[in-house]
Structures are given as structure tokens and as C-alpha cells.
Amino acid sequence: IAIEDEVPQEWRNNVLSKLPREKGWGEPYLYQYQGFWYQAFLFHNVLRCQKHFQAQNTDLIVASTPKSGTTWLKSLAFALLYRKSYPPNDNQHPLLSKNSHDLVPFLELDIDFDNPRPDHLSFYSSPRLFSSHLPYQSMPKSVKESSCKLIYICRNPKDAFISLWHYTNKLRAPEMGTLPIEEAFDKFCRGVSLIGPFWDHVLGYWQESLKMPDKILFLKYEEIKERSNTHVKRIAEFYGCPFLDEEEASGVVDEIVKLCSFNNLSNLEVNKSGKDWSGMAFNVLFRRGETQDWKRYLTPDMVDKLDRITEEKFHGSGLML
Numbered sequence: 001i002a003i004e005d006e007v008p009q010e011w012r013n014n015v016l017s018k019l020p021r022e023k024g025w026g027e028p029y030l031y032q033y034q035g036f037w038y039q040a041f042l043f044h045n046v047l048r049c050q051k052h053f054q055a056q057n058t059d060l061i062v063a064s065t066p067k068s069g070t071t072w073l074k075s076l077a078f079a080l081l082y083r084k085s086y087p088p089n090d091n092q093h094p095l096l097s098k099n100s101h102d103l104v105p106f107l108e109l110d111i112d113f114d115n116p117r118p119d120h121l122s123f124y125s126s127p128r129l130f131s132s133h134l135p136y137q138s139m140p141k142s143v144k145e146s147s148c149k150l151i152y153i154c155r156n157p158k159d160a161f162i163s164l165w166h167y168t169n170k171l172r173a174p175e176m177g178t179l180p181i182e183e184a185f186d187k188f189c190r191g192v193s194l195i196g197p198f199w200d201h202v203l204g205y206w207q208e209s210l211k212m213p214d215k216i217l218f219l220k221y222e223e224i225k226e227r228s229n230t231h232v233k234r235i236a237e238f239y240g241c242p243f244l245d246e247e248e249a250s251g252v253v254d255e256i257v258k259l260c261s262f263n264n265l266s267n268l269e270v271n272k273s274g275k276d277w278s279g280m281a282f283n284v285l286f287r288r289g290e291t292q293d294w295k296r297y298l299t300p301d302m303v304d305k306l307d308r309i310t311e312e313k314f315h316g317s318g319l320m321l
């Protein structure tokens with residue numbers, strides 16, 4: 001809410017007030033832009049990013065809907081892309097003292113294009129690595145027109161919903177109390193969630209990945225969890241920096257997987273007690289890191305409803321989550 005207040009009043013009156021809005025999950029309102037819902041401050045940044053971000057052909061962008069495993073994929077991508085400069089078994093590895101959000105900036109959230117932050121190591125490295133929650137439809141033109149590559153991570157909608165509900169409750173101002181799960185569920189099903197509708201976001205990337213498999217690698221949280229080594233190798237091959245036989249033989253892939261594991265990252269001091277630029281504690285990004293945690297929270301009716309929406313939305317697309 002403090003960040004929401006930083007949005008200039010004049011812009012609020014002239015731009016924001018013209019958009020459809022709905023009551024938010026913790027923030028006062030979510031605003032609809034190009035079919036997706038944003039907080040005011042985020043939308044303000046989205047416009048800036050669409051205008052100013054210049055993709056380079058060698059850029060790699062990790063894309064996702066919130067709570068689908070962004071922090072994890074950013075860590076894996078950082079560790080594998082820069083493994084020569086930062087060997088994953090080095091006890092000075094940047095991921096041991098910094099959260100991946102402080103190493104890999106979000107295009108639409110934390111790049112000051114005139115004055116990039118020095119700790120965003122991936123901004124200054126070659127190739128550059130970024131992340132984004134933007135739907136493909138709303139990506140800056142240069143991302144679509146350049147040969148930069150994207151890796152998308154999606155997650156089962158029931159787990160993504162439960163993760164988002166918990167996350168929201170941790171970030172809500174204490175005087176607001178807990179957001180009842182029924183209220184959150186109704187909003188999620190109607191698509192009114194952070195950069196939702198969830199299904200439209202996922203489908204946008206899925207369809208583009210079918211058309212342009214060399215540009216977009218579409219991954220699932222559950223599959224990375226199941227076979228982490230295979231997917232780390234897939235990402236490296238997709239980007240064009242495959243692991244050498246010697247690297248595999250010496251255990252580099254295993255070391256990357258171990259470095260980025262939920263157990264390892266969530267127990268680091270930086271992730272237990274550190275905060276990001278907005279004051280958000282990093283520990284809210286690490287909850288359980290499991291699949292099917294929804295079983296502990298959703299009623300049979302909720303499960304039926306979410307499954308039905310998912311079937312309807314993905315019907316004919318070939319995508320199953």
C-alpha cells in the first residue's frame with residue numbers, strides 16, 4: 001500500500017481513472033489493462049517498460065504468472081547461465097548471499113532504465129537475464145521482434161491459487177485481517193487476480209511456444225520438481241549453452257539443482273531475514289514448495305469448479321495442467 005501511494009496523482013486522474021477496476025486482494029484496487037489485472041504502481045511501471053525496454057538478441061527472459069515458481073526458475077537460470085563466472089559449488093556464489101530477485105530484475109518492476117541497480121548482476125552480465133510477469137501479449141515490442149529467448153514456467157492452477165492466497169495474506173496490512181479463501185477463490189475464478197486471468201496468461205505463452213519453439217520454452221513447475229536435472233539441461237540446450245560432457249561428469253548439473261533447491265535456498269540467512277527494495281521479506285517467497293498442497297485447503301466444490309474452468313479454457317489447446 002505504501003508503494004501504491006507513490007503513483008503520481010495526476011497520472012491517477014488522467015490514466016488510471018479511465019481503466020476498469022475491481023477491489024484488490026490486499027491492495028485497494030486492481031486495474032485492467034490489455035485484458036489483465038494490475039496494481040496501480042505495477043501498471044505505472046508496465047507502461048514505462050513497454051516504452052523503454054530494448055531487448056537484445058542474446059537476452060534470456062524468465063516469464064511466469066505470480067506464484068508459479070518464478071524465484072526458483074530465476075535461481076536455476078542464473079546459476080546455469082553464469083556457471084563459468086560463478087561455479088555452483090563456490091561458497092561465495094551470489095545466490096548464497098542474495099535472493100534471485102535481487103540478482104535478476106523484473107522488466108516491469110524494478111529496472112530504473114536510466115540508473116540500473118548495481119546488485120542486478122544479470123543486467124550487467126553477458127548474456128543478460130531478466131524476468132517478467134507480463135503476459136506475452138503485453139511484452140515490449142522489442143522482446144517480440146528481437147531474437148531474445150523466453151522460458152515460461154506455469155503451475156497447476158489449484159496450487160497457484162493456494163500459493164497466491166497465502167502470499168496475499170502475508171502481505172496484507174495487519175488491520176485488514178485475513179482474506180477469506182472463498183472471497184479469494186471467487187476473484188481468482190473470475191480472472192481478477194494479480195496479472196490474471198491465470199488461464200489467459202498461460203495460454204498466451206503456450207500458443208506462442210507452439211508457434212515459436214526456438215523462442216519460447218514452456219515448462220511446468222511439477223515437471224521441474226519431478227526431474228530437475230533433465231530440465232536444467234533442457235534450459236541450457238534451449239538457450240544454446242549446453243553442458244559439456246566433462247561438466248556433467250564432474251556433477252555441475254547436480255550442483256546447480258542442489259544450490260537452487262527449496263531446502264537450500266529457504267534456509268539461507270538472506271532468505272530467512274532479508275528484504276527486497278520494497279521492504280517485502282524474502283521469506284514470504286518460500287512457503288512449502290510442494291505440489292498438490294491444494295488438497296489441504298480446497299473443498300470438493302472448489303476443486304470441481306476450478307477443474308471445470310481449466311478444462312473449458314484449455315479445451316482444444318493440447319495443454320493439460
Ligand code: A3P
Pocket residue numbers: 064065066067068069070071072159162163164166260261262263265285286287288289290293
Ligand atoms: P508454495 O506457496 O506452494 O509453497 P513465485 O516464486 O513465483 O512467487 O512462487 C512461489 C512458490 O514457489 C511458492 O510455492 C514457493 O514455496 C515455491 N518455491 C520457492 N522457491 C522454490 C524452490 N527453490 N523450489 C521449489 N519451489 C519453490
